[in-house]
Amino acid sequence: MHSKSIKNSDTLQLIYAGGTFGSYGRPLAPLNAKDFLPIVQSHLIEHSHTLNLPAVAWLGNTLIKDSSQLTPNDFVHFYTLVLDAYNKGCRRFVLITGTDTLSYLGAFLSEAFAGSDLCLVVTGSMRPLLDAEVLQDYIVDSNGDAWDNLIASIKLASAGESGVKISFGGESWPAQTVQKIHSHDFMAFTGHSRAAYPANSYIKLLADTRRQHWLDDQYTLLSDVKRNAEQAYIHALYCLPNHPDMLSVQLQALADHPPCGIIVLGFGAGNVPHSPALAKALEDAYEQGHMVICASQCPFGGVSDSYAAGSWQYDHHVIAGGRLTIPAIYARLLWLLLRYPTPARRRQRWTNNVSQTATTIRKR
Incomplete structure (x- = not known):
C-alpha cells in the first residue's frame, strides 16, 4: 500500500x-x-x-x-x-x-x-x-x-x-x-x-x-x-481522394507490428472509400489485435453511421470515435494500450467508456 x-x-x-x-x-x-x-x-x-x-x-x-x-x-x-x-x-x-x-x-x-x-x-x-x-x-x-x-x-x-x-x-x-x-x-x-x-x-x-x-x-x-509506454504506437491514416486500396496498403504495412491503435481520419461524418481489399485489411487488423477507430477530419460534429459511404466499415470491426476529438481518441487509445493487457480488454473498455460520448452506432 x-x-x-x-x-x-x-x-x-x-x-x-x-x-x-x-x-x-x-x-x-x-x-x-x-x-x-x-x-x-x-x-x-x-x-x-x-x-x-x-x-x-x-x-x-x-x-x-x-x-x-x-x-x-x-x-x-x-x-x-x-x-x-x-x-x-x-x-x-x-x-x-x-x-x-x-x-x-x-x-x-x-x-x-x-x-x-x-x-x-x-x-x-x-x-x-x-x-x-x-x-x-x-x-x-x-x-x-x-x-x-x-x-x-x-x-x-x-x-x-x-x-x-x-x-x-x-x-x-x-x-x-x-x-x-x-x-x-x-x-x-x-x-x-x-x-x-x-x-x-x-x-x-x-x-x-x-x-x-x-x-x-x-x-x-x-x-x-x-514498460508498455516503450512500445505503444498510435498510427493515423488520413483519407484523401485516392484509390481506396492505398488505405489497405497502409494497413497491411502494420501487419507485423504488435497490437496498436489506428485512427482512420474519414471524410465528413466518417465516410471512408470502400474496396474489398480495404475491407479485408480491416478484418486482418482486427485479427492481429489492432484497434481501428474512425474519426472525422472535420473539427466539429464527429462521426455517425448515417451514410452508407461510412457505415460499411463498422461491419469490419472498426469502432466509431463518436464526437471525440482526434487528441481525445489518441489519448484514450494510448491509455488503453498502457493499462490493459489484451486487445479484448481494450475493446471492452473502449465500448463501455465511449458509449457515453459517441454518436449512437449500430451495436455489433
Whole structure:
C-alpha cells in the first residue's frame, strides 16, 4: 500500500514543462527552469494580494522540452509526477506546457486520473511570458497571453473542482473535448462543456479509504504502464481522394507490428472509400489485435453511421470515435494500450467508456 507521507495540502502545485510560455531572447529559446521559475514566482508573489491568488508551490519536474517532441514515455512521466504528488496529499495542480500537444497531454491525463478527485488545469501560451524585445531585464510582456492564461488557470484550479481541464484564452473546457484550431492566434483552442466520460467519472471529494483504493490500483499497474509506454504506437491514416486500396496498403504495412491503435481520419461524418481489399485489411487488423477507430477530419460534429459511404466499415470491426476529438481518441487509445493487457480488454473498455460520448452506432 502506498500511504500518504504528508497531510492533505491546500497549496496549489505548479508544474512547468516548457513550451513557448518560458521562451526568451533572440532567437526565442526556453529559459533554464532554475532561472525562469524564480522570475515567475516573484511576479506571483507581487500580485498575489491584488489578484487574490492562493498559495502556490512548484512541483519539481525534470522533463522540460518542446511539446512537439513529447512521446508516450513523456506522457507517463507527467502522469507519474502528478500521481506521486496526489499520493502525498496534493490535490490541485496547474501544468504549463507547449501548445503543440497540449490537448493530447490534457486528454491523456484526463483518462489516467478518471475515478479520482484530483483537480488539474493544463495551460500554455502563444507568446512567451517575458518580453523578448527587452533584453536588459526580465519584463512580463503586457501584450502577450501567458500571464493571463497562468492567472486564469491558477484561479480555476484554486476552486478545486475535480477533473482535468484546459484553460486558454479566457475560456476553459473538459480536457478531452479540446483541440487546437489556430496556429498562432491567442484564441488557439476550443472545446465544449457537454463531456461525459471521463469528465463525469471524477468524484467531487473522495473519502480517504476510497482514494487509497484508487491509488493502490494505480500503483499496482504503474510498472506495467511504464514498460508498455516503450512500445505503444498510435498510427493515423488520413483519407484523401485516392484509390481506396492505398488505405489497405497502409494497413497491411502494420501487419507485423504488435497490437496498436489506428485512427482512420474519414471524410465528413466518417465516410471512408470502400474496396474489398480495404475491407479485408480491416478484418486482418482486427485479427492481429489492432484497434481501428474512425474519426472525422472535420473539427466539429464527429462521426455517425448515417451514410452508407461510412457505415460499411463498422461491419469490419472498426469502432466509431463518436464526437471525440482526434487528441481525445489518441489519448484514450494510448491509455488503453498502457493499462490493459489484451486487445479484448481494450475493446471492452473502449465500448463501455465511449458509449457515453459517441454518436449512437449500430451495436455489433
